[in-house]
Amino acid sequence: MINNSKHQSKNHPLFGGTGGGLLTVVGAGPGNVDLMTIKGIKALQSANVVLYDALVDANLLMYAPQAEHIFVGKRKGCYRYQQEQINELIVQRASQGLHVVRLKGGDPFVFGRGAEEMEYAAQHRLEVAVVPGISSATSVPALQHIPVTKRGASESFWVITGTTKEHKLSKDVAFAAQSSATVIILMGMSKLSEIMALFKKQGKSETPVAIIQEGSTENEKIGVGTVASIEKEVEEKQLSNPAIIVIGEVVRHREKIRNLTGLKAKM
Structure with a gap:
């Protein structure tokens, strides 16, 4: 595991970087932790911050033990964070030069809001990447x-x-x-x-x-x-x-x- 206090996105082993922050939108698969991709696990291992949804098995967070874990999902219509607040959290953390992993159930581009979150981050001149998940x-x-x-x-x-x-x-x-x-x-x-x-x-x-x-x-x-x-x-x-x-x-x-x-x- 990496040391979060030293890791910045410019040293990211998977995705490279420009020296600023990085958002990686990661698909966690349908629910079973065994159906998470290896590349997704590697992204978690290099994360400083993980924002995760309700349909994500929290056991996946063990791959990012030194990262800040923030639950941003909804259950039965109850929102912990509104989408606008999630967008701001991404930008706030990534603007500090951190690697933010947005962990979403299934594939983030299949009825997720991964594309919207990436677009918002890119508009704030942050580097973005995506790891597809099993839909x-x-x-x-x-x-x-x-x-x-x-x-x-x-x-x-x-x-x-x-x-x-x-x-x-x-x-x-x-x-x-x-x-x-x-x-x-x-x-x-x-x-x-x-x-x-x-x-x-x-x-x-x-x-x-x-x-x-x-x-x-x-x-x-x-x-x-x-x-x-x-x-x-x-x-x-x-x-x-x-x-x-x-x-x-x-x-x-x-x-x-x-x-x-x-x-x-x-x-």
Whole structure:
């Protein structure tokens, strides 16, 4: 581990530097610490400050034991910091010549605000870098043996936010419901009824659906059904956020693998 009192971004072993501060936006993956990238761990090891979100496993902070750890996430709509305050924290710390790691769940460029934070830092003439993370949109279904594409079943996939910044259902869901693609919806549990209604309108009541809560973690839960039945399944399994909704024929692959191998998938 480095000595934080001596480390400045100009000595950064991974990203180089110009002598000023550095912001590195790092994707922590879907939740399980084993799914963090090696490059992400190296960024943490060289950090002076780590700003981390609610969906990040705090055990990852052990890779930055000498850094200042600041929780900036939100839980159930409660914000520790507003986004503007997070931006200012980044600039404040990095302007001291420090390496600031912004640790975000999943991939920071997939429905994260990593791009916005990098832009804000760059506007303040700070050096910026990004370490991609494993996106929950594809990895969480994969861990449940659900491929997002499969020959003969799905040639493409949509990844859509269920709730826009105006707290409304994304209009893209209606377009996705008309396609034959796999549809993956993040942050959509509060809009589940509206989402299923759009698919029913397209005559897809029997299309398979899987909902995976807290995927890749020890608290993972899954409910599998159809467009017509999934709301009842959610009620019975008491599924809630954070969860991923997967709609499409690829969901059948999970049951097929279980039947072929005798695998008892986590329910």
